[in-house]
Amino acid sequence: MTLYILVDIDKIKIEEFYEWKRKMNGMGYLFFGISFALVLLLFASLFAIFLLSEKRKSNLVLISSIMFFAVLNLFSHFIVQDKENISYQKTLLILSISIISIFIVFLIVVIFVGGRKDILSSFGKSIFTAERMLEEIPVAVRLLKKDDMSILYANRKTEELFGYKKDELIGMPLHFLYSSECGDKMDYIEGIRKDLLEKGIWQGEILHIKKNNSTFWGMAFTCTVFHPKYGECFMTWEVDISDWRYSEKMISVFEKILNDVASGILLAKEGNIIYANQRLCNLYDSQKSELIGAPFSLLFSEQSSNSEYLMEKLERQLSEKGEFHEEFFHKKNDGSVLWTEVSVSRVENPKLGDCLVGIFTDITKIKEMEKAAKNAQEQYSMIANNISDVIWSFDIEENRYNYLSASVEKLFGYKPEEMLNMSIFDNLAEEYISYADENLRRRKQSFLMDKSFSSFHSDFVDLKRKDGRIFNAEVKTRFISGEDGKIYLIGLTRDITKEKEMIDKLTILKRAVDNALESIFIMDCNLLVTYVNSKFSEITGYSKEEAIGSFSKILRIKENDFEYENLWNEVKKTGSYSGIIRCKKKDGTLFFAQTNVSTIRDDRGDVIGYVAVQNDITKQKELEEMVKNKEKMAIIGQFAGAIAHEIKNPLFSITGGLQILQLSENLTREEKEDLEVLYKECMRIDRLIKQLKIHSTPQSSVFENIDISSLLVEMKSLMKSSLVEKNIELIIRCDRHLPFLKASRDGMEQLLLNLVINAVESLEKDGIIEIDCWLEDKFLHLTVEDNGKGIKPEHIPHLFDPLFSTKSGNSGLGLFVCKRIVVEHKGEIFVSSSKAGKGACFEIILPLNGENYA
Incomplete structure (x- = not known):
């Protein structure tokens, strides 16, 4: 099996590799070993090619190049690697240089022996040996298909890492190995693929999911390679970094905790600061770069002109007590003062040796509060010693005062030092001692049950002065817990003798008024x-x-x-x-x-x-009205008696004539109705004369249920001729379904007629009279309103007086009779200006059942 590796060197960007902050020694040694083994393997393979080649001289250049890059690779390890401080960043740099060196060697091989099949075959065999070596290395290696990122090849470490067998991994889509916590896995993988196509290389951390659904973090390095069988594809090198990642996370957490604590923390060695957290930098308005390497005494420089003395004092206390505590102030850049409480102790670090750890706590606000408390104490003492009230504190356990303000001498006659050994009961009047004792015991018990709640309690008692005189006092007291754990009663005593005398006088006055x-x-x-x-x-x-x-x-x-x-x-x-x-x-x-x-x-x-x-004065007013009415009634009675005979005889003749006319058969319907109206009016005049005669000895009227709406319609019919004569419009508005009114029919007819006649007489031509009738709270309300000249305000109080009239030729009895009828029906009648500001408005309120108004 032959493997060609093609790398675009220009696309490799070492600075894009992930930078780690902490030390990871094992990872560094691992990649060092892998890189070194690969270089040795490559050297051995190429040396075999040289031995098998017929033209060994022509390969001297090749061997020289290999030697150069191999030495360069090994030299890079020794230069970059710090055996006591191998960081992951340095390790990646070592691996990168190694891989680049190997790739360059491979390119030289291809350039020099590209056309020689025997050497290529030997080279392929050597590479096959290297491929077998990949099965044994402790790094997961896999080949990925370029178009869909499916797995083409996976070594044994990949099987162990993911829990799948090799035949299960071959052909598996890459997203099967990615956790869903990566987000959209397909988009994530497509992003990696684009980076590989554009840059030829990708590195990063990935959260994987195993066959058993557990997860782990992997650090992957992927580049573009060429395979004779698969063509151009991607090769991934990956290691499990879950433990290292957790360690890095914990280190970050601890570092964040140190930066977020309320106190500034530093580490110093040989008098210089080697570490400072962010809080310390904030306290002194400095950057970490300004503090690191600076002398430890820099933070004390403004406390004393001799910082060496402070350092000597620090060393002396550390030697004697093992720790150093001191308060310092420091003037900040903005001119404000910073107070810090500094605690320094010595620690032994296995690597750094003897170091000093300093904790700087900002106590500026505490100092300000202490200063404010001191000022308040001075002000309090000044006030307490210059007011007339006595401020005191009483020790419950020792049963004596432990503080008294200077005003005690003026109030009690004792000097403060004289009363310090006295009990709170020594100055009480005898009649208050048992009450005060019981009250204090009960309140003390409540305070012991719940110390979070204690309010001032006021008592008014009699106290004794040194000379035995008694005075009235207000005593305000409250239980508190002292810093020594004792229970104290604090209080304020005020002389209220004058106030009590004034209160007593006011009480008497109030009782008199009440x-x-x-x-x-x-x-x-x-x-x-x-x-x-x-x-x-x-x-x-x-x-x-x-x-x-x-x-x-x-x-x-x-x-x-x-x-x-x-x-x-x-x-x-x-x-x-x-x-x-x-x-x-x-x-x-x-x-x-x-x-x-x-x-x-x-x-x-x-x-x-x-x-x-x-x-x-209602009764007095009623008596005066009664006497006044009796006097007027007497006059009316005399007047009625004088004219009754003169009116009654002609009225009798008119009534008889009307009755004869009504018997005529030649009368039309309208004539009969008119005669009927005339007859009724004559009867009403007759009743009026009778009423005038008995004004001096009034008698009760007969009450019956009356339909007020019908009565108003009848009244309008009676007033028809007078209304037509002056072209006056009479408008009647009544609520529907008004209940019956218990009243005298004659009285109601007389009342309505008198009010409408009064309105007609006050109007010129083309006037308007409005009558409204409604029910409200079991009372009948009726208003008669006109738009005439109105009534002068000075005339209103006398409108209902008998014989009072502002119209010439008027008897002055109309409204008087109206008032009498309303009073007889236990109602009220009022007069006021109309809503339009002209004319007059009479309002009548009558109880439906004849009971008193309201």
Whole structure:
């Protein structure tokens, strides 16, 4: 079997070989042996060719060339190889030079004996002997097909490495031997193939998979070769580097750990730094190249002008104690100061000999904290000795004070040194001793169970001075664990005698206000209620919790917004207000309140709130209204009695005439309806006269279920002629399915007619009257609104007074009667400007079942 090896020397790039960082002696010796054996084998083969050749003189040049490259190959081993430090990088260089030398020799052989069949045959036999030698070497060798990278040949080491037999390997696609962790195996192999076609050589690490599915890492070297049988193909040399790779990985991990530790680490020999981790470089703002080889004392140069003295001190402590500890400061390039705690110890390295290991810990922040703590301690002492409160610490086990601030003399009359041997109970008033003892024992037990939680506890007690006088004090205490393992009670004692006297006075004042007969509440500048007394809750029905934090408008009635606007305008203008306003309770009931509002100002004169005092004068108001109405009723009664006789007789005649006319058979339907309307109106006048006569002695009306919608339609029919005369449009809007209203039919008819008549009288031609009716919270709401001239604000309070009228020729009884009817039905009637800003709007609220409004 003859083997030709063709190599493109220009494509070999030794610098592209993978560089290893650590020492791998076994690998180096292995490749050295393989390379040396190949050179010897080649030399022997070519020497045999020379002996068998007839023209030995012509082969002298060939032999000389072989000798030259063989010597060059062996010389390269001895030059590059360091027997004490054989790195994998050097080993690959040795192997590369050997292979290049062998390839060049093969080229010379081909050039000189290319046409001589006898020599070629002898050469082939020699090469066959070399091929058999490949079966025995401990390196996996295989030939790969150029087009699909399938295996053409595999030696015995390949069988052992992958667990397949040779006949199983021959023809096997190469990707069968690659692990899926390589990614897309086909793409990966295609990339290798492209590199081989372009460069003629490829080297790298590959994760393989064995027949038993276990994996291993291999280092492969592949180049292009020519085989007489297979033609041009690829040859791969590979060794198992799993153990070495793990070792390299662990070395990298350890090196990363050293670089990531919080402390700087260095190794020094004979006073010079031979290793420094990255943390040390960062601490001193230096590169490794700047530190390696530098004197060890360089890192102490700014601590003392005599660095030799420090090194002597270091050596002395190492000799005496075996270790060296010191703190140093170093001014960095940016001007900041670096404080380091340096620990140095001596170690014996089998290879390096006697060395020093230094650990540099950055304590700059600790130094800054110590400085800050010292400053804080000085400030604390200054504050503690100059405030009136006494700051103290008490040793629980020894039952005595172990610290007292200077202010103790002013508060207790004792000097600090006098009280240091006293117990915390010696200054307590007798009535507080048992309480304090029990309280401290209980809190101490809780602290022992959970030392992570200890908050300040406040007590208000009576304490004794040195002269025996008693004073009120607030004592704040907290349990802590000292550095000595003891339990201490720290505290602050404050004299609150004056504060307690003021609090007592304020308490009395608060009780007086809280029990006042008037409703008192306080508001802030945003009118949020901040305080209410008991009478406020009693009158309004709001509890203190409900009222505080709410707006004062909870008492407002929306129909009387103008009253509240006048109130606050007066307060802003003069600083106070006094008057009567109507308010609403929590249950909706209305009441009259005599209200006085005043501003609250701070020392600078700025308004910080308002205080309001109210008296419920509803009953008083009702009595005044009753007396006033009785007086007016008396006048009305006299007036009614005087005119009743004059009206009743003509009315009787008109009624009789209407009844006779209704009996006529010649009347049309419309005429009969008109006569019926006239008759009903006469009857209503008759009832009105009767009511006027009994105003001085009112009687209850008959209540029945009324359909208010139908009543409004009837009222519109009655007002038809008056509406047409002035071309007034009457619009009625009622909610569908309104329930029945329990009321007096006559009273409701009179109420609606009076309001509509009042609106018609206030309108000129082409006016609009709108009546809306709806149900809300079991109350019937009805509004009558017009777009007439409106009502002057000063007239509104007197609109419902009897005999009050702004229209000439008007009796002034219409709205008075309306008010009386509404009150009789336990409702309310309000008047205000219309939504459009013109005309008047009357709103009536009536309970459906005849109960009180709200």
